[in-house]
Amino acid sequence: MSRRIGSVPYLNSVPLTRGIEDETEFVVPSKLADLLRAGELDAALLSVTEVLFNEGYDVLDGVAVASRGTVKSVFLAHRQPLDAIEVIHCDTASLTSVNLLRVLLAERGLQPKLEPLVDYSQASILPNVLLIGNPGIEFLRAPHAHSIWDLGQAWDTLTGLPFVYAIWALRRGRHDNALREKLRAAKADGLAHLEQTIAEYTDFDPDFRRAYLGDHIRYDLGKEEKAGLARFIELLRQHGNQPVYVPTYV
Incomplete structure (x- = not known):
C-alpha cells in the first residue's frame, strides 16, 4: 500500500491515526517535513512552525495536537x-x-x-x-x-490561550476531500476509542496514559486554538528574523 500519510511515533499522536496505521509512515517531525517537501507524502502531522515558516501547505481544519496548561511532554x-x-x-x-x-x-x-x-x-x-x-x-x-x-x-x-504543537499539513494541490475526511474520521475514531487506545498502548503505565491523553492533550483546532496560534505568530514575528505565514485552513 502506498503510504501517503506521515505521523510521529509519540503517544500524543496515537488517537489521530486510529484505523489508518497501515497507510501511515511514522518518523520524527523534522523527517516528516523532509518527506512532505520531497513529495513523498501528501499529508503529515507536522510541527506547526514548518507550516508557519514555509508556503505551499494547507492546514486541515479542526484537528491538532494542542494543550491548555501543563502538557507534560514539552x-x-x-x-x-x-x-x-x-x-x-x-x-x-x-x-x-x-x-x-x-x-x-x-x-x-x-x-x-x-x-x-x-x-x-x-x-x-x-x-x-x-x-x-x-x-x-x-x-x-x-x-x-x-x-x-x-x-x-x-x-x-x-x-491564557491553548498552544498548538502540531497540525495535519497538506501539500497544496495534492490533497482532496477523501484524504481530508479520512484524517478527520481517524481523529473521531481515535477519540471515541480512547480507552481502548490507552489499554493497547504499551509505553508508560495506564494511569499516566489516561491522564496524558485525557487531560493534558487536546485534539481540536477550533476558535481558541486558532487564537493561540495567531498569538504565537505575532510573537514569532516580534522576536524572530524570518517570514511567518498565516495558515490556510481547509
Missing part, C-alpha cells in the same frame, strides 16, 4: 535559574518546541544560546535541556536533579 529541564542560563541543549526533533522556548524566554528578556542535543543519554548530565515527546516523558518519570519548566503551562500563563 519542557525545559534546568539546574540553573532561568535568568542565569547561558546555554540550553535542545531536542531538534520538533522546531516548534525550540521556537516556543525561544519566544517564552524572549518575553522574559532572556536570550540564551540554543544548541542541539545530539545524544539523549546526555540529558540527565547536561544542566539545561529542552525535551519533547516520549523521550521527554521518559526523562520526567525517571529520577533526575532538574527543575521542570513546562512550556505548555508557561504559554498558558503568558497568554
Whole structure:
C-alpha cells in the first residue's frame, strides 16, 4: 500500500491515526517535513512552525495536537535559574518546541544560546535541556536533579490561550476531500476509542496514559486554538528574523 500519510511515533499522536496505521509512515517531525517537501507524502502531522515558516501547505481544519496548561511532554529541564542560563541543549526533533522556548524566554528578556542535543543519554548530565515527546516523558518519570519548566503551562500563563504543537499539513494541490475526511474520521475514531487506545498502548503505565491523553492533550483546532496560534505568530514575528505565514485552513 502506498503510504501517503506521515505521523510521529509519540503517544500524543496515537488517537489521530486510529484505523489508518497501515497507510501511515511514522518518523520524527523534522523527517516528516523532509518527506512532505520531497513529495513523498501528501499529508503529515507536522510541527506547526514548518507550516508557519514555509508556503505551499494547507492546514486541515479542526484537528491538532494542542494543550491548555501543563502538557507534560514539552519542557525545559534546568539546574540553573532561568535568568542565569547561558546555554540550553535542545531536542531538534520538533522546531516548534525550540521556537516556543525561544519566544517564552524572549518575553522574559532572556536570550540564551540554543544548541542541539545530539545524544539523549546526555540529558540527565547536561544542566539545561529542552525535551519533547516520549523521550521527554521518559526523562520526567525517571529520577533526575532538574527543575521542570513546562512550556505548555508557561504559554498558558503568558497568554491564557491553548498552544498548538502540531497540525495535519497538506501539500497544496495534492490533497482532496477523501484524504481530508479520512484524517478527520481517524481523529473521531481515535477519540471515541480512547480507552481502548490507552489499554493497547504499551509505553508508560495506564494511569499516566489516561491522564496524558485525557487531560493534558487536546485534539481540536477550533476558535481558541486558532487564537493561540495567531498569538504565537505575532510573537514569532516580534522576536524572530524570518517570514511567518498565516495558515490556510481547509
